[in-house]
Amino acid sequence: MIKKNIFRLLIFLVLLLAGCSTIEMQTYKVPVEINIFQKIQTDFIPQKCLYSSINKTAFVLEKETDMIHIYRNGEKINTIGGLGFTSSSFNKLSDITLSPDGNLLALDSFQKKIKKFDIDGKLIAELNLNNFIEPALFAVGVDETYYIFDNASKEIIITRTFNESNWYTFGKFQFNDPCKISLGKNEITAYDKKKNSTIIFGILGRFQNEVNGNIQIDKQQQYILKDYYVYHPKSESKFAISTNKWNDFSIEDNVILLSDNEIWIGKLIYSDIIEK
Numbered sequence: 001m002i003k004k005n006i007f008r009l010l011i012f013l014v015l016l017l018a019g020c021s022t023i024e025m026q027t028y029k030v031p032v033e034i035n036i037f038q039k040i041q042t043d044f045i046p047q048k049c050l051y052s053s054i055n056k057t058a059f060v061l062e063k064e065t066d067m068i069h070i071y072r073n074g075e076k077i078n079t080i081g082g083l084g085f086t087s088s089s090f091n092k093l094s095d096i097t098l099s100p101d102g103n104l105l106a107l108d109s110f111q112k113k114i115k116k117f118d119i120d121g122k123l124i125a126e127l128n129l130n131n132f133i134e135p136a137l138f139a140v141g142v143d144e145t146y147y148i149f150d151n152a153s154k155e156i157i158i159t160r161t162f163n164e165s166n167w168y169t170f171g172k173f174q175f176n177d178p179c180k181i182s183l184g185k186n187e188i189t190a191y192d193k194k195k196n197s198t199i200i201f202g203i204l205g206r207f208q209n210e211v212n213g214n215i216q217i218d219k220q221q222q223y224i225l226k227d228y229y230v231y232h233p234k235s236e237s238k239f240a241i242s243t244n245k246w247n248d249f250s251i252e253d254n255v256i257l258l259s260d261n262e263i264w265i266g267k268l269i270y271s272d273i274i275e276k
Contacts (some may be wrong), residue, residue: 029219029270031232034239034255036266040074045247046258048095048180051265053253054102055119058265066090068106070121080121081106088115088123095137095180100144109135109151131164132157139183147188149181156181156188158205170205182250184217191215216251218268225249230257240264 038051040058047063058071066089070078082089092110099105103124104117112132116125129135133152140146148157155172171190178190178199188201191214198215200208214225224231227245229238240246244259257264 028221028234029272030235031221031237031239032269032271034230034266035269036240036264038074038265040071040263040265042069042261042263044069045260046263048248049250049256049258049263049265050096050098050104051254051256052098052102052119057102057119058263059096059098059104060263061093061096066093068093068096068104068117068121070104070119072119078121080117087126088117088121090115094135097139099140100142105138105140107135107138114138127162129162131162137178137181139181139188141183147181147183149175149178149190156190156201156205168205170201171199171207174199174207174210180248180250182216182252184252186220187217189215189217214248216249218251219270223249223251225257230255240266 042060045063046060048061050059056072060069060071062069066083067079067081069076070080080088081093083091090106090108092108093106094109095107097105099116103119106115106117108115112129112135114127114129115123118124132148132150134150135148136151137149138146145158145160148159150157153172154175155169158168159166175190176192177194179193180191182189186203187208188203190199196214197210197212199210202208216223221232221234224233225246225248228243229241230249231238240257242259244262247258247260249255249257251268255266255268
């Protein structure tokens with residue numbers, strides 16, 4: 001109990017410091033374009049894509065399968081996973097994310113494990129999630145703090161040790177059926193495709209808002225995915241206009257857009273104009 005209270009106190013202090021730093025920087029750069037630097041053609045429907053800028057490597061989760069495809073410089077170099085019981089296969093691959101060192105982390109919700117692969121697809125470590133009931137989605141901070149959505153309890157658990165005594169939870173009674181969570185610099189977003197709404201929390205779980213649409217946030221500004229472009233409401237600008245319908249997108253270190261057979265990877269470019 002003492003350890004748990006100490007952990008929560010540390011969480012509060014970090015939240016307070018983060019809030020102070022946010023107050024000091026209430027300036028906004030205006031987005032000019034999304035500079036697309038890589039396009040990947042696929043012969044399958046991609047569900048999620050991650051891009052490691054450190055290693056110039058893309059990891060693509062194939063929709064409705066347990067397979068992950070690895071690309072370097074736009075060319076496929078390996079496919080890993082698949083249904084099975086070997087160390088590098090999965091029983092229910094539910095989500096992928098990047099580790100702080102740019103390697104791949106894959107969540108098997110049935111095995112209750114996070115498997116770590118290097119940039120070529122070699123299994124290098126496993127993390128057990130025995131204290132979780134149904135881990136379904138996750139994200140990892142640069143300090144190796146894990147944010148894991150448990151579908152059974154319908155809440156996000158913040159932890160570094162995976163020990164229940166050091167958990168901090170939030171979001172209970174607010175989630176319905178999220179299909180992705182995204183970790184930004186100052187916020188966490190959870191998108192529910194069935195409701196077509198995004199819940200926005202502070203970085204440590206404080207509820208901020210629920211808004212319509214598939215929303216991502218960069219530099220404290222919202223971007224909304226439309227059928228054929230990304231929309232920036234504040235400037236009413238449209239980016240990444242395509243003849244293919246976009247199924248999903250993410251904005252973290254890079255902008256990644258997914259259609260049925262193509263992936264665009266790029267960077268948001270901002271002007272030097274500052275809005276107060």
